[in-house]
Amino acid sequence: MTEQTFQLIAIAVYLAAMLGIGYYAYRRTTSIDGYMLAERGLRPSVAALSANAADMSGWLLMGLPGAIYASGLIEAWIAIGLTIGAWLNWKFVAPRLRAYTEISDNAITIPSFFEKRLKDHSHLLRIAAALVILVFFTFYVSSGMVAAGKFFVSSFGWPYLSGMLVVAGITLLYTLFGGFLGATLTDVAQGLLMxxxxxxxxxxxxxxxGDLGGAVTTMQSVNPEALDLFAGLQDKGGLLWGLAIFSTAAWGLGYFGQPHIIVRFMALRTPGEARIGRRVSTTWMVLTALGAIGTALIGIAYFAGSPERALKDPETVFLILSQIFFHPFVAGLVLAAVLAAIMSTMSSQLIVCSSALVEDLYNIVGRTASPKAQLALGRLGVLLVALVAALLALDSDSKILDLVSFAWAGFGAAFGPVVLLSLYWRRLTAAGAFAGLITGAVTVFVWGNIAVLHKAMYEIVPGFLLNILVAVVVSRLTRPHEDVDAEFEAMEREVGVKEAAAATAR
Structure with missing residues (x-):
């Protein structure tokens, strides 16, 4: 039996397991609330692992190692910013969002939460938020499909299109039928495998x-700044270097507005369980980021050893090393971890897109449908978004990190400030949230497509700041709904009670 056959068997076992989990979730999903939010019944460890797996995608196993392999440890600031951002997200957003979404007429999507929290009877805010989700997630899902195509090209020599379609098809199947629960349970398995x-x-x-010291010497001979987290500080000067690092670490700002991540907070059993989720999530993120960074750095030394080892695509360093140093079947399981990263993110994003189409666009235009019909519409939404994303992914030259960074900035700048202001500032109005959301999204589109601006500062930063500024100014010029205060105070009371109980339990 050839090495490739062993690896394909391992991947086939993994894919079959994902389909099995999807079928299990399908049998347990009978309503639109279950399809979109698993009836708010996630354990904190499940929510944490699911959020992390949904978050990292192929970026963690391909994008990050590739960036560090090409440029050195300076690229680790992305991982540092993300880890800090994730911790802050669990600390300051998770408990309040879990409590508030239930208090605000049991909102099960982010757009519906905005509308119900701010009492926006015009539906404009909800529609705008749903459209932002559909636009940016289409790019995000597309990045996963690009990663899948590259995976099979580098690992098995398959045509790019074949690999992309296999992964997209399997992910679509278990997401289509298993819904949020299927995506969450497969995310847990995939997070552990990653x-x-x-x-x-x-x-x-x-x-x-064998010789770690020799590897470090080789690494530094290839790239003298490979191990320098502060590379370029002396050349650029403190101010310029600091701005560059802030721009890189600003990825962490994006966490507050990622619908496929914060929807896990909404699905927790209680607000107080966010504390456990934060600990599980942070531990997982720190250790996996160190693993990705270590893989890239040791890969620099290994592939510099001889010309025949030259690595054509830096983003495949994790894949190639696993094939070289592991038994073919074990290597197949390691390779399956890359698929796990890709598929977990895609499935979560498809579910959020489906909820945007059905819950936030179809249902608010006065349409009425039975629970069974809504489930069917939800699954149709998953299919439509997947097809559009597949068309965008046909370009095999697309860079995974570029696609992800654009979508990440879009959500972070459009939703992040509105989420934070909704949870911490009772004076926010529907008009202010709408104006801020549109400002953030437009800023990302404009800034991100002007090369000189994009190179100077990651577009999430101006988008995030302008969103807050506009939202606050417009809110000051308008009046919040009279029912907002009562719900805001109810949320604060519930979070306070839950946090006090959790502290006593410790």
């Missing part, structure tokens, strides 16, 4: 190379 693979690969490579 964790083991990212820890195992750099350790095994180092043990096989």
């Amino acid at each position: 964790f083991v693979a990212l820890i195992a690969v750099p350790i095994v490579v180092v043990l096989n190379m």
